Amino acid sequence: MSRQTARPTDSRKVSAELFTLTYGALVSQLLKDYENDDDVNKQLEKIGYNIGIRAIEDFLARSNVTRCNDFRETADVISKIAFKMFLGISPAVTNWSPAGDEFSLLIENNPLTDFVELPEGHNKLNYSCVLCGALKGALEMVQLEVDVKIVQDQLKGDNVTELRVKFIKRLEDAIPAGED
Amino acid sequence: MSGGSYYFVIVGHHDNPVFEMDFMPSAKANDPKREDHRHLNQFIAHASLDLVDEQMWTTNNMYLKMVDKFNEWFVSAFVTASRMRFVMLHDEKNEDGIKNFFQEIYETYVKHSMNPFYEINTPIKSANFERKVQFYGRKYLTT
Numbered sequence: 001m002s003r004q005t006a007r008p009t010d011s012r013k014v015s016a017e018l019f020t021l022t023y024g025a026l027v028s029q030l031l032k033d034y035e036n037d038d039d040v041n042k043q044l045e046k047i048g049y050n051i052g053i054r055a056i057e058d059f060l061a062r063s064n065v066t067r068c069n070d071f072r073e074t075a076d077v078i079s080k081i082a083f084k085m086f087l088g089i090s091p092a093v094t095n096w097s098p099a100g101d102e103f104s105l106l107i108e109n110n111p112l113t114d115f116v117e118l119p120e121g122h123n124k125l126n127y128s129c130v131l132c133g134a135l136k137g138a139l140e141m142v143q144l145e146v147d148v149k150i151v152q153d154q155l156k157g158d159n160v161t162e163l164r165v166k167f168i169k170r171l172e173d174a175i176p177a178g179e180d
Numbered sequence: 181m182s183g184g185s186y187y188f189v190i191v192g193h194h195d196n197p198v199f200e201m202d203f204m205p206s207a208k209a210n211d212p213k214r215e216d217h218r219h220l221n222q223f224i225a226h227a228s229l230d231l232v233d234e235q236m237w238t239t240n241n242m243y244l245k246m247v248d249k250f251n252e253w254f255v256s257a258f259v260t261a262s263r264m265r266f267v268m269l270h271d272e273k274n275e276d277g278i279k280n281f282f283q284e285i286y287e288t289y290v291k292h293s294m295n296p297f298y299e300i301n302t303p304i305k306s307a308n309f310e311r312k313v314q315f316y317g318r319k320y321l322t323t
Contacts, residue, residue, distance in 0.1 A: 021294070021296070023296075024294075024295070024296025024297075025296055027296060028296040028297050031297070114294075115291055115292075115294035115295050116295055116296060116297070117295050117297065117298075117306055117308065118297070119297040120305065
């Protein structure tokens, strides 16, 4: 039985700063534990993936969107509804590839990176790659396999943070072996 | 108040310098005795810490005005909520300028300490922070 009633005010909202500080503490602790930037990036993606596969249910229940007809609709829903709902921002959807299977999300004020400066010697750290993992996990749960990468990062000196989303294939529900 | 030299240091909880910067008017910038002054400045600032610690309990304000004097150097201090001590050595009285400077540096310091990668009490190496301190120094101290 799913809960269809809309929650008028979420009385358990936390302050945005607490969210930013919590995420910052998580990343800095991961950095202390693993020390290697690539390992931390992998862990952040895994964390994002785990968040994504669970958040998608919440998202679909709260937003009542219908099935998307093509990838462009998916991109719009991600940017205007999903990001708005979870992070309060609306990234721009741009740089569509000619085949229509890749697009970019441009984020200008990323709430995860308020006040953050990357420390010396850690230039390969993708601070926001939890977002990549989350997108990948969430889309996997709706049968879309995608690859998400960070191509521009405000913490590394670029003007915007750019996430590149590439469609790989549509996943078919596999019937478990042994059943007809 | 051009003509005054200022030495600014942020002192941590273990009396360790977290950040230092000096502001000289251009006339004195090439003074060969500057290297010697660096050690003296640190010494004077360190000696004044006891007085800062005493005075911080007597008032509700963070800005402590002048706490000490050494020969021709005045020492002013500002203590933040987390007991980080901003100490300023100066040879000219410039209460308003120093007070404004301390306020702006306090805000800058708070923003810097929100960085999850910065550990409190460790030396501040950020180029961004340095630029801001230089900017406010030029604005409030050496104009």
